[in-house]
Amino acid sequence: MAGEQVLESQIAVFKALAHPTRLKIVEMLAREGKKCVCELVERLPFDQSTVSKHLAVLREAGIVNSTKEGLKVIYELRMGCAYQFMQCIEQLAGAPACARCTVL
Numbered sequence: 001m002a003g004e005q006v007l008e009s010q011i012a013v014f015k016a017l018a019h020p021t022r023l024k025i026v027e028m029l030a031r032e033g034k035k036c037v038c039e040l041v042e043r044l045p046f047d048q049s050t051v052s053k054h055l056a057v058l059r060e061a062g063i064v065n066s067t068k069e070g071l072k073v074i075y076e077l078r079m080g081c082a083y084q085f086m087q088c089i090e091q092l093a094g095a096p097a098c099a100r101c102t103v104l
Helices: 002-016 020-032 037-043 048-060 080-094
Strands: 064-069 072-077
Touching: 002 048, 020 037, 020 048, 020 064, 020 072, 020 080, 037 048, 037 072, 048 064, 048 072, 072 080
Parallel strands: none
Antiparallel strands: 064 072
16 A cells, blocks of 8 residues: 555656646745745736645645745745756756766
8 A cells, every 4th residue: 555655646746747837836946945925926927826726736745845924825845856857857858868867
């Protein structure tokens, strides 16, 4: 059963990262650190409701954490390796192999 839970977690992470807006959110949090929803809304072409829904998907997959500070909900990247994986794919787009990855 533990193997099935791991597989379900992996699927949830890949599904969560399979949207351009969520990838942008992960990139912003990785590069700039913690952000409240209002800061993300200012930088994305969507309303607060839509951004919050994307953040919920990322949170449910375990990619981001949220904490409440007063009336604000602050999000931070929990899974830094997700951003590293994104960078690896970016490198592969322009090169035959990712310089960061090693062959197993």
